[in-house]
Amino acid sequence: MSEAVVLDAVSKVYGKGRGAVAALREVSVSLPKGGFTAVMGPSGSGKSTFLHCAAGLDTPSSGSVRLGGTELSGMNETKLTELRRQRIGFVFQAFNLVPSLTVEKNVTLPLKLAGVKADRAWTAEVLRRVGLGDRAGHRPAELSGGQQQRVAIARALVTRPEVVFGDEPTGALDTMTAKDVLTLLRETVDELGQTVVMVTHDPVAASYADTVLFLADGRIVDSMSAPTAGAVAERMTRLGAYV
Numbered sequence: 001m002s003e004a005v006v007l008d009a010v011s012k013v014y015g016k017g018r019g020a021v022a023a024l025r026e027v028s029v030s031l032p033k034g035g036f037t038a039v040m041g042p043s044g045s046g047k048s049t050f051l052h053c054a055a056g057l058d059t060p061s062s063g064s065v066r067l068g069g070t071e072l073s074g075m076n077e078t079k080l081t082e083l084r085r086q087r088i089g090f091v092f093q094a095f096n097l098v099p100s101l102t103v104e105k106n107v108t109l110p111l112k113l114a115g116v117k118a119d120r121a122w123t124a125e126v127l128r129r130v131g132l133g134d135r136a137g138h139r140p141a142e143l144s145g146g147q148q149q150r151v152a153i154a155r156a157l158v159t160r161p162e163v164v165f166g167d168e169p170t171g172a173l174d175t176m177t178a179k180d181v182l183t184l185l186r187e188t189v190d191e192l193g194q195t196v197v198m199v200t201h202d203p204v205a206a207s208y209a210d211t212v213l214f215l216a217d218g219r220i221v222d223s224m225s226a227p228t229a230g231a232v233a234e235r236m237t238r239l240g241a242y243v
Protein backbone atom coordinates (compact mmCIF):
# COMPACT_ATOMS: atom_id res chain seq x y z
CA MET A 1 0.00 0.00 0.00
CA SER A 2 1.49 3.41 -0.87
CA GLU A 3 1.68 6.28 1.57
CA ALA A 4 -0.72 9.20 1.71
CA VAL A 5 1.17 11.20 4.34
CA VAL A 6 4.71 10.72 5.62
CA LEU A 7 6.12 12.48 8.68
CA ASP A 8 9.86 12.28 9.13
CA ALA A 9 11.38 13.37 12.47
CA VAL A 10 8.71 16.04 12.95
CA SER A 11 9.16 18.19 16.06
CA LYS A 12 7.04 21.12 17.15
CA VAL A 13 8.04 23.50 19.91
CA TYR A 14 5.66 26.23 21.02
CA GLY A 15 7.18 29.33 22.61
CA LYS A 16 10.78 30.11 23.40
CA GLY A 17 13.26 29.84 26.25
CA ARG A 18 12.08 28.57 29.62
CA GLY A 19 8.44 28.68 28.64
CA ALA A 20 8.97 26.49 25.53
CA VAL A 21 6.71 23.43 25.18
CA ALA A 22 7.77 20.49 23.01
CA ALA A 23 4.41 19.32 21.66
CA LEU A 24 5.90 16.82 19.15
CA ARG A 25 9.31 15.15 19.49
CA GLU A 26 10.83 13.64 16.33
CA VAL A 27 7.67 11.91 15.19
CA SER A 28 8.17 9.64 12.17
CA VAL A 29 5.23 7.74 10.70
CA SER A 30 3.67 6.78 7.37
CA LEU A 31 -0.08 6.91 6.95
CA PRO A 32 -1.21 4.46 4.26
CA LYS A 33 -3.35 5.46 1.30
CA GLY A 34 -6.87 4.15 1.58
CA GLY A 35 -6.44 3.49 5.31
CA PHE A 36 -8.32 4.75 8.37
CA THR A 37 -5.92 5.87 11.12
CA ALA A 38 -7.00 7.02 14.57
CA VAL A 39 -4.70 9.09 16.79
CA MET A 40 -5.16 8.74 20.54
CA GLY A 41 -3.31 9.81 23.65
CA PRO A 42 -3.74 11.57 26.97
CA SER A 43 -4.73 15.22 27.08
CA GLY A 44 -1.78 17.39 26.04
CA SER A 45 0.07 14.48 24.38
CA GLY A 46 0.23 16.32 21.04
CA LYS A 47 -2.71 14.87 19.08
CA SER A 48 -4.01 18.18 17.69
CA THR A 49 -0.48 19.35 16.97
CA PHE A 50 0.17 16.10 15.08
CA LEU A 51 -3.00 16.54 13.02
CA HIS A 52 -2.28 20.20 12.30
CA CYS A 53 1.29 19.48 11.18
CA ALA A 54 0.24 16.48 9.07
CA ALA A 55 -2.50 18.52 7.39
CA GLY A 56 -0.43 21.62 6.66
CA LEU A 57 -2.44 23.74 9.10
CA ASP A 58 0.66 24.31 11.20
CA THR A 59 4.37 24.27 10.38
CA PRO A 60 6.72 21.92 12.25
CA SER A 61 9.74 23.42 14.02
CA SER A 62 11.87 20.76 12.31
CA GLY A 63 11.41 17.61 10.25
CA SER A 64 9.54 16.93 7.06
CA VAL A 65 5.89 16.33 6.12
CA ARG A 66 5.03 14.91 2.70
CA LEU A 67 1.55 14.65 1.26
CA GLY A 68 1.46 12.20 -1.64
CA GLY A 69 5.12 12.95 -2.37
CA THR A 70 4.80 16.74 -2.04
CA GLU A 71 7.09 18.25 0.59
CA LEU A 72 5.14 20.69 2.76
CA SER A 73 8.08 22.08 4.72
CA GLY A 74 9.22 25.35 3.24
CA MET A 75 5.92 26.09 1.47
CA ASN A 76 4.62 29.58 2.10
CA GLU A 77 1.12 30.16 3.53
CA THR A 78 -0.39 30.89 0.10
CA LYS A 79 0.87 27.58 -1.32
CA LEU A 80 -0.24 25.71 1.81
CA THR A 81 -3.73 27.21 1.60
CA GLU A 82 -3.95 26.16 -2.04
CA LEU A 83 -2.75 22.65 -1.20
CA ARG A 84 -5.25 22.31 1.66
CA ARG A 85 -8.12 23.47 -0.55
CA GLN A 86 -7.26 21.15 -3.39
CA ARG A 87 -5.95 18.05 -1.69
CA ILE A 88 -7.20 17.86 1.90
CA GLY A 89 -10.62 17.64 3.55
CA PHE A 90 -11.36 18.60 7.15
CA VAL A 91 -14.02 17.59 9.64
CA PHE A 92 -13.98 19.29 13.03
CA GLN A 93 -15.86 18.80 16.27
CA ALA A 94 -17.77 22.02 15.60
CA PHE A 95 -19.43 21.47 12.26
CA ASN A 96 -18.50 24.98 11.02
CA LEU A 97 -21.38 25.22 8.54
CA VAL A 98 -22.54 28.55 7.13
CA PRO A 99 -26.07 29.04 8.59
CA SER A 100 -27.40 31.14 5.72
CA LEU A 101 -26.43 28.63 3.03
CA THR A 102 -28.34 25.51 2.02
CA VAL A 103 -26.86 22.06 2.55
CA GLU A 104 -25.85 21.88 -1.12
CA LYS A 105 -24.22 25.33 -1.05
CA ASN A 106 -22.35 24.46 2.16
CA VAL A 107 -21.06 21.27 0.56
CA THR A 108 -19.87 22.99 -2.62
CA LEU A 109 -18.34 25.98 -0.79
CA PRO A 110 -14.74 24.59 -0.88
CA LEU A 111 -15.04 24.27 -4.67
CA LYS A 112 -16.30 27.83 -4.92
CA LEU A 113 -13.43 29.08 -2.76
CA ALA A 114 -10.99 27.22 -5.01
CA GLY A 115 -12.63 28.70 -8.11
CA VAL A 116 -13.66 25.26 -9.37
CA LYS A 117 -17.05 24.56 -10.92
CA ALA A 118 -19.08 22.07 -8.88
CA ASP A 119 -19.71 18.72 -10.53
CA ARG A 120 -23.45 18.42 -9.91
CA ALA A 121 -23.59 14.67 -10.35
CA TRP A 122 -20.74 14.13 -7.87
CA THR A 123 -22.25 16.59 -5.37
CA ALA A 124 -25.55 14.70 -5.57
CA GLU A 125 -23.70 11.39 -5.19
CA VAL A 126 -21.82 12.63 -2.11
CA LEU A 127 -25.04 13.94 -0.54
CA ARG A 128 -26.72 10.62 -1.24
CA ARG A 129 -23.81 8.71 0.30
CA VAL A 130 -23.98 10.72 3.53
CA GLY A 131 -27.73 10.07 3.65
CA LEU A 132 -28.82 13.63 2.86
CA GLY A 133 -29.95 13.22 -0.73
CA ASP A 134 -33.34 14.70 0.13
CA ARG A 135 -31.99 17.56 2.26
CA ALA A 136 -29.97 19.52 -0.33
CA GLY A 137 -32.21 22.58 -0.04
CA HIS A 138 -32.39 22.67 3.76
CA ARG A 139 -30.42 25.00 6.00
CA PRO A 140 -28.15 23.73 8.81
CA ALA A 141 -30.54 24.90 11.55
CA GLU A 142 -33.19 22.56 10.14
CA LEU A 143 -30.94 19.53 10.68
CA SER A 144 -29.94 17.46 13.72
CA GLY A 145 -26.34 17.52 15.03
CA GLY A 146 -25.56 14.22 13.35
CA GLN A 147 -27.01 15.42 10.06
CA GLN A 148 -24.97 18.64 10.31
CA GLN A 149 -21.81 16.59 10.77
CA ARG A 150 -22.81 14.56 7.70
CA VAL A 151 -22.96 17.83 5.75
CA ALA A 152 -19.45 18.62 7.01
CA ILE A 153 -18.27 15.18 5.87
CA ALA A 154 -19.88 15.71 2.45
CA ARG A 155 -18.13 19.10 2.27
CA ALA A 156 -14.82 17.38 3.09
CA LEU A 157 -15.37 14.73 0.38
CA VAL A 158 -16.62 16.93 -2.45
CA THR A 159 -13.15 17.99 -3.59
CA ARG A 160 -12.10 14.30 -3.79
CA PRO A 161 -9.28 15.00 -1.31
CA GLU A 162 -6.26 12.75 -0.91
CA VAL A 163 -6.80 12.73 2.86
CA VAL A 164 -9.70 13.62 5.16
CA PHE A 165 -8.48 14.80 8.57
CA GLY A 166 -10.93 14.68 11.48
CA ASP A 167 -10.33 16.47 14.79
CA GLU A 168 -12.73 14.84 17.28
CA PRO A 169 -15.42 14.60 14.56
CA THR A 170 -17.83 12.86 16.93
CA GLY A 171 -16.93 14.96 19.99
CA ALA A 172 -20.18 16.91 19.96
CA LEU A 173 -22.49 13.99 19.16
CA ASP A 174 -24.41 11.54 21.33
CA THR A 175 -23.39 7.88 21.24
CA MET A 176 -25.90 6.66 18.66
CA THR A 177 -25.35 9.60 16.30
CA ALA A 178 -21.59 9.22 16.71
CA LYS A 179 -21.89 5.59 15.59
CA ASP A 180 -23.69 6.66 12.40
CA VAL A 181 -21.01 9.22 11.61
CA LEU A 182 -18.20 6.73 12.29
CA THR A 183 -19.90 4.14 10.10
CA LEU A 184 -20.07 6.75 7.36
CA LEU A 185 -16.34 7.54 7.70
CA ARG A 186 -15.62 3.80 7.60
CA GLU A 187 -17.70 3.50 4.40
CA THR A 188 -15.78 6.31 2.72
CA VAL A 189 -12.61 4.27 3.33
CA ASP A 190 -14.09 0.91 2.26
CA GLU A 191 -16.20 2.07 -0.68
CA LEU A 192 -14.46 5.21 -1.99
CA GLY A 193 -10.90 4.26 -1.04
CA GLN A 194 -10.68 7.48 0.96
CA THR A 195 -7.76 7.99 3.35
CA VAL A 196 -8.98 9.14 6.79
CA VAL A 197 -6.92 10.32 9.77
CA MET A 198 -8.88 11.10 12.93
CA VAL A 199 -7.95 12.39 16.38
CA THR A 200 -10.25 11.10 19.08
CA HIS A 201 -10.53 10.65 22.84
CA ASP A 202 -13.03 7.84 22.45
CA PRO A 203 -11.87 4.17 22.29
CA VAL A 204 -15.14 3.24 20.55
CA ALA A 205 -14.48 5.81 17.82
CA ALA A 206 -10.88 4.57 17.49
CA SER A 207 -12.14 1.00 17.03
CA TYR A 208 -13.58 1.98 13.62
CA ALA A 209 -10.04 2.64 12.34
CA ASP A 210 -7.63 0.14 10.77
CA THR A 211 -4.78 1.36 12.93
CA VAL A 212 -4.56 3.38 16.14
CA LEU A 213 -1.46 5.46 16.89
CA PHE A 214 -0.88 6.24 20.55
CA LEU A 215 0.84 9.50 21.45
CA ALA A 216 2.33 10.30 24.84
CA ASP A 217 4.35 13.39 25.65
CA GLY A 218 4.82 14.27 21.97
CA ARG A 219 5.99 10.83 20.84
CA ILE A 220 4.31 7.89 19.13
CA VAL A 221 4.71 5.26 21.81
CA ASP A 222 2.58 2.47 20.38
CA SER A 223 0.26 1.43 17.56
CA MET A 224 -2.49 -1.14 17.24
CA SER A 225 -3.97 -2.83 14.16
CA ALA A 226 -7.53 -4.15 14.03
CA PRO A 227 -8.34 -2.31 17.27
CA THR A 228 -11.24 -3.14 19.55
CA ALA A 229 -12.69 -0.55 21.94
CA GLY A 230 -11.68 -2.69 24.93
CA ALA A 231 -8.08 -3.12 23.82
CA VAL A 232 -7.76 0.60 23.03
CA ALA A 233 -9.21 1.59 26.42
CA GLU A 234 -6.84 -0.77 28.17
CA ARG A 235 -3.84 0.68 26.29
CA MET A 236 -4.97 4.21 27.13
CA THR A 237 -5.25 3.31 30.81
CA ARG A 238 -1.67 2.06 30.71
CA LEU A 239 -0.65 5.43 29.20
CA GLY A 240 -2.18 7.04 32.27
CA ALA A 241 -4.94 8.72 30.32
CA TYR A 242 -7.78 7.85 32.68
CA VAL A 243 -6.06 8.04 36.07
Ligand SMILES: Nc1ncnc2c1ncn2[C@@H]1O[C@H](COP(=O)(O)OP(=O)(O)OP(=O)(O)O)[C@@H](O)[C@H]1O
Nearest residue numbers: 014015021023041042043044045046047048049050
Ligand atom coordinates in the same frame (compact mmCIF):
# COMPACT_ATOMS: atom_id res chain seq x y z
N1 LIG B 1 -0.46 27.45 20.56
C1 LIG B 1 0.17 26.87 21.59
N2 LIG B 1 1.04 27.56 22.35
C2 LIG B 1 1.69 26.97 23.37
N3 LIG B 1 1.55 25.70 23.73
C3 LIG B 1 0.69 24.95 23.00
C4 LIG B 1 -0.05 25.50 21.90
N4 LIG B 1 -0.83 24.52 21.37
C5 LIG B 1 -0.58 23.41 22.12
N5 LIG B 1 0.33 23.67 23.09
C6 LIG B 1 0.86 22.71 24.06
O1 LIG B 1 1.41 21.62 23.35
C7 LIG B 1 1.08 20.38 24.01
C8 LIG B 1 0.30 19.49 23.05
O2 LIG B 1 -0.96 20.10 22.77
P1 LIG B 1 -2.08 19.43 21.83
O3 LIG B 1 -3.22 20.37 21.77
O4 LIG B 1 -1.45 19.00 20.57
O5 LIG B 1 -2.46 18.14 22.69
P2 LIG B 1 -3.74 17.17 22.57
O6 LIG B 1 -3.22 15.79 22.76
O7 LIG B 1 -4.47 17.47 21.31
O8 LIG B 1 -4.58 17.61 23.83
P3 LIG B 1 -6.16 17.51 24.13
O9 LIG B 1 -6.50 16.05 24.08
O10 LIG B 1 -6.27 18.07 25.50
O11 LIG B 1 -6.85 18.32 23.08
C9 LIG B 1 0.33 20.75 25.28
O12 LIG B 1 1.24 20.81 26.33
C10 LIG B 1 -0.21 22.14 24.96
O13 LIG B 1 -0.36 22.88 26.13
